[in-house]
Amino acid sequence: xxxxxxxxxxxxxxxxxxxxxxxxxxxxxxxxxxxxxxxxxxxxxxxxxxxxxxxxxxxxxxxxxxxxxxxxxxxxxxxxxxxxxxxxxxxxxxxxxxxxxxxxxxxxxxxxxxxxxxxxxxxxxxxxxxxxxxxxxxxxxxxxxxxxxxxxxxxxxxxxxxxxxxxxxxxxxxxxxxxxxxxxxxxxxxxxxxxxxxxxxxxxxxxxxxxxxxxxxxxxxxxxxxxxx
Numbered sequence: 001x002x003x004x005x006x007x008x009x010x011x012x013x014x015x016x017x018x019x020x021x022x023x024x025x026x027x028x029x030x031x032x033x034x035x036x037x038x039x040x041x042x043x044x045x046x047x048x049x050x051x052x053x054x055x056x057x058x059x060x061x062x063x064x065x066x067x068x069x070x071x072x073x074x075x076x077x078x079x080x081x082x083x084x085x086x087x088x089x090x091x092x093x094x095x096x097x098x099x100x101x102x103x104x105x106x107x108x109x110x111x112x113x114x115x116x117x118x119x120x121x122x123x124x125x126x127x128x129x130x131x132x133x134x135x136x137x138x139x140x141x142x143x144x145x146x147x148x149x150x151x152x153x154x155x156x157x158x159x160x161x162x163x164x165x166x167x168x169x170x171x172x173x174x175x176x177x178x179x180x181x182x183x184x185x186x187x188x189x190x191x192x193x194x195x196x197x198x199x200x201x202x203x204x205x206x207x208x209x210x211x212x213x214x215x216x217x218x219x220x221x222x223x224x225x226x227x228x229x
Contacts, residue, residue, distance in 0.1 A: 007177045008059045008070040014176075015169040016077030023084050029093070030084045033217045038080035041213075045075025051119075051129040056201075059184045078206075081165060082213030086158045087225075094218075095226045107147075108220055115140050128189055130201045137208030144212075144219045151215035154225075158214020159207040166206035170198045 002010060024034055049067045061068030086092065115136045122132035141159075145152050174180065174197050181187075185199055193200040217223070 002176065004177065004180065004183060005060050005064070006062050007180055008068070009062050009073070011169075011173045011177070012070055012073040012077060015172060016074065016081070019165065019169075020077045020080050023081060023088055027084070027088055030087060034080040034084050037083035037213065037217055038076045041079025042072045042076030044079075045073075046071040048075075048133070051123055051132075055128050055186060055189050056130045057185045059180075078162070078209065079213065082158060082162045082210050083217055085161045085165070085210075086154050086214050089161065090157070092154075092225050094223045111140055111143060114143065130190060130205055134201075134204055134208045137205075137212050141208070141211035141215075144215050148215065148219055150224065151218060154215045154218065155211045159210035162210030162213065163203050163207040167195075167198065167203055170202065171196060174198070 020034075020038070024031060046067045049071050053066055058066070059070070061070050063069070118139050119129075119132045119136040122135055123129055127135075141155050145155055178197075181194070181197060181199065187199070190199060190201050195203065218225075
């Protein structure tokens with residue numbers, strides 16, 4: 001039996017890494033996207049723990065620190081997976097841009113500001129950080145879809161696919177570390193509703209993140225999918 005001090009690290013390497021690696025090598029044309037999003041969300045992972053550790057969960061790390069390399073790895077893998085899973089599973093390809101009329105890179109700071117403001121506002125009025133992040137995800141996804149309605153399917157399908165990845169990933173993970181949820185999650189602070197042992201909030205978070213991650217690169221880079229003739 002594995003020591004739970006290494007359970008978070010093992011989960012990342014056993015479940016997140018292989019899927020990320022498959023997606024990375026399967027489509028050479030998506031490698032830039034997956035790397036950019038992976039590193040950005042990898043950096044955001046440890047930062048987000050400043051909130052999640054207060055009221056949502058307190059996982060063990062192999063270093064014994066409250067925030068560890070595991071948080072970067074989780075953000076890195078789930079960021080990259082969420083950004084390309086829809087394109088890879090459904091064989092979507094980008095059309096070449098004739099102009100930059102739909103380039104929204106300038107909108108990055110306002111979108112980040114929207115996420116941070118909504119997340120922090122909800123958190124500081126007493127909403128659990130996991131619910132606050134879910135609402136913030138939905139707001140950001142809504143803004144992107146409002147300006148780029150062609151990305152609606154990308155957003156929704158990415159949400160479902162990331163949710164499915166997390167669901168089946170947890171089934172594997174809990175077969176190895178069956179006590180992880182009850183050891184680490186602050187179940188009294190959330191609904192306590194478990195689906196096959198998985199907190200429903202984890203699956204909702206995954207869906208919300210997928211809705212943002214799926215269209216994020218396409219939105220800010222001004223990319224469109226090729227139309228099926």
